[in-house]
Amino acid sequence: MPTNDQLGAAVRKLVGQVSHWTPPRWAASGLSGASRADLMHDLIQWLADRTAEVEARPPLPVPRLDNDLALPDQLQVIAADLARYAPPEVQQEAAARITALRGAFS
Structure with a gap:
């Protein structure tokens, strides 16, 4: 299923980008002054x-x-x-949100 692949690819890219981060890097401020960890947790929620x-x-x-x-x-x-x-439209929205957070972490 292409949508499932899109979601999986977005997750793999974000995990690859952040999996080596140290606690200070997670604690750094991201968008709106929230920590990167808070932003990631918000996405997970x-x-x-x-x-x-x-x-x-x-x-x-x-x-x-x-x-x-x-x-x-x-x-x-x-x-x-x-x-x-999830149906395809929800998976697409999820992939877009994951990709957006990945961009914000760059």
Whole structure:
């Protein structure tokens, strides 16, 4: 499915860009003065909320772990769930948001 491939590619590119980051790099300010870690967590929460919508269940908060180095793993898990259940238009929007955050981190 091309959309699933698009979402997977966007996730792989973002994970490849940030997986080696150190805690100070995650703590650096990104857009709107929020830390890069906060921006990534916001994206992960958005993906989790879309997954809940397509599964017709209430959204749940994604835990904010003590170690920001886990954020790429959280992204991969949540995005895999979304890719499994979401219709193409939701996957396309998710891929666009992931790509936009990747650009903001450049």
